[in-house]
Amino acid sequence: MDDQFKTDAAPPSFVVTSAYAGTVVYGPGGKFGPRIQPDLQLVLVHTGSMTVEIDGISHTVPSEHIALLKPGHEEHFYFSEKRETWHRWIAVAAEPLEPDAEAYFNSLPLYIPLTRRMNQLTDMMQSLQNDGCDRKDGVVKALGQSAVWMYINEYLQMGLNRRKHPAILAALDHIHERYGDDLGLSDLSRITGKTPEHLIRLFHRDEGMTPIQYLWKYRVKKGLELLRSTGLNIGEIAEQAGFKTSYHFARTIKRHTGLTPSDIRKEHYNKPVTS
Structure with missing residues (x-):
């Protein structure tokens, strides 16, 4: 090619x-x-x-x-x-x-x-x-x-x-598929065949953050998608997105967006429909 x-x-x-x-x-x-x-x-x-x-x-x-x-x-x-x-x-x-x-x-x-x-x-x-x-x-x-x-x-x-290290691509694929599971740095290290220290350096170079920071950023993204596109309750969304508790989910969402999960859901459903 x-x-x-x-x-x-x-x-x-x-x-x-x-x-x-x-x-x-x-x-x-x-x-x-x-x-x-x-x-x-x-x-x-x-x-x-x-x-x-x-x-x-x-x-x-x-x-x-x-x-x-x-x-x-x-x-x-x-x-x-x-x-x-x-x-x-x-x-x-x-x-x-x-x-x-x-x-x-x-x-x-x-x-x-x-x-x-x-x-x-x-x-x-x-x-x-x-x-x-x-x-x-x-x-x-x-x-x-x-x-x-x-x-x-x-x-x-x-x-x-192609500009990213193969270990980064493997880790990203795993995070995108398994973000709802109990993932940790040791799991990503095992998947990529890199030591935790080496993997952190590669993530800083290619993604500008650590592997775990990327994981939580992705979990927040998926949690927000579920809030806006499903009728699941907050506890169910928290579990699917990889958060330990609904309280942890709500607190993290508030820290990233300034809004509670309930506020985000109300804001989304109250948006006017445009033709």
């Missing part, structure tokens, strides 16, 4: 006319094409592998990666010789791209690692289609466009993450 990450140019606008998510399994040695790619198309390779020949140049996309195919190119697909290849795709038909938009898309890498978020978005599109939504329905088109935006965002995020 391209090692240069372009974070200074804003992603281009484009008008989606239809979108569709599909799935297919090819047996060993399967082939498809040639064809001229008509749309922006995301191909999610789940198992096996895919080699796509684009304008005569071969590129191999491994499993658990997602490829972005651009319109107007001749493509021929060759799938793993040794095992089945399961892939899904999101085809996003758009009005003709402006030259700057076409140049932007052509500057993106052919493939990046496949994330859970992209899988969830694809699941949602397929579920809507199974319920009878047409490829031109507004919600399906919006999800198709969102998938393209997500590809761009995750590519740019890779550039930011």
